[in-house]
Amino acid sequence: MADKAKLSIEWLSGCSGCELGIVDLHEKLLAVLAEVDLVRCPILMDTKDYVPADVGLITGSIRTDHDIESAHKMRKACKTIIAFGTCPVYGGPQGAGYAHTTQELLAGAYVNNPTTNTDNIPDQVPTLLDGNRPLDSEIEVDIYMPGCPPHAAYILEALLSLLRGREPKIGRHNVCYNCDRVMSKTEVTEISRGYAGKLDPKVCFLSQGVLCFGSATLDRCMAPCPKIGVPCFSCGGPSESIILEPQKDVRTEVAMRMAHLTKIPEKDIIKEIELQAKTHFAYAMASPVFREKPTFLLKKWTTPETAA
Amino acid sequence: MARQIKIDPVTRIEGHARVEIDIDDNNQVTNSVFKVMDFRGFETFMRGMQVELMPTFTARICGT
Secondary structure, three states, X not given: OOOOEEEEEEXXXXXXXXXXXXXXXXXXXXXXXOOEEEEEOOOOOOOOOOOOEEEEEEEOEXXXXXXXXXXXXXXXXXXXXXXXXXXXXXXXXXXXXXXOOHHHHHHHHHOOOOOOOOOOOOOOOOOEEEEEEOHHXXXXXXXXXXXXXXXXXXXXXXXXXXXXXXOOOOOOOEHHHHOOOEOOOOOOOOOEOXXXXXXXXXXXXXXXXXXXXXXXXXXXXXXXXXXXXXXXXXXXXXXXXXXXXXXXXXXXXXXXHHHHHOOOOHHHHHXXXXXXXXXXXXXXXXXHHHHOOOOOOHHHHHOHHHHO | OOEEXXXXXXXXXXXXXXXXXXXOOOOOEEEEEEEEOOOOOHHHHOOOOOHXXXXXXXXXXXXX
């Protein structure tokens, strides 16, 4: 192989879990580093400049004016930009902030907070934007890699296929594909929460009346949560059918499946998902893919009048 | 000579930060400020979410 490709990493508003996701490659990381030179990675190196690179990997969402500036500097410096992780692709967990104004978020942290002694909102830091936004609201993105973080196997396949100029062999299944639980028909008549009572570890959450969003979520994780008893909460973003078909919607898809497996009426399930929308839609709420669907009415669902 | 040392960004930490250190004519530090550049609002938007999802959700504050 000729010269090594240069890989530059930048983070915007995120948690650095995606950088840890890369470390999850363990010894396979050596195979990647044999083919790339890491030229910038703030969590690991002291390179402060936006040095020219072949591949620019951006984690985190656009939340501040500083994020906008960094995104544009990366786009200028890098030939290929990867939106790496659910934050740059769909906005990530901070998308739940969509249920509030930016002023409410700031006041909640700095003013109306029992553990904060001052009531000053910091003013010498980057300005917060009105909302949380995915990366492609600012710059052109070449490759989208959702996942919170993406599983190491997918990261490895994506990077190696990119370096070698071939199509990545990455499936477009939903989370159920890698989940071991069996969907079976039951006589369950009520929705229950994951912590209530004893659940069968071998049976699908939906069959047991517990909301799980794996069937409407893209598998970029290998289903670790349902394997250890935690229902899927869609951190990888919507499944392909929901992305591609405007009339498809997480709540109706999940409700339809759950109603089919149990004796719970579909409309009750839809109502429950709407009431808990802030939880269930958080990770992708910042993305127009979700938010601009005609069936997504978060503010209506979460106001007390409608909920009553 | 009075001067300011500015480290922007601070690297090899988790998150975005800036450090500014003011030094006076006698080479004494007169002021030092550590600025955290990141804000997402977890304190507020987590209110009203399902409690059983908090272990997985709060993990996303820092490092999954």
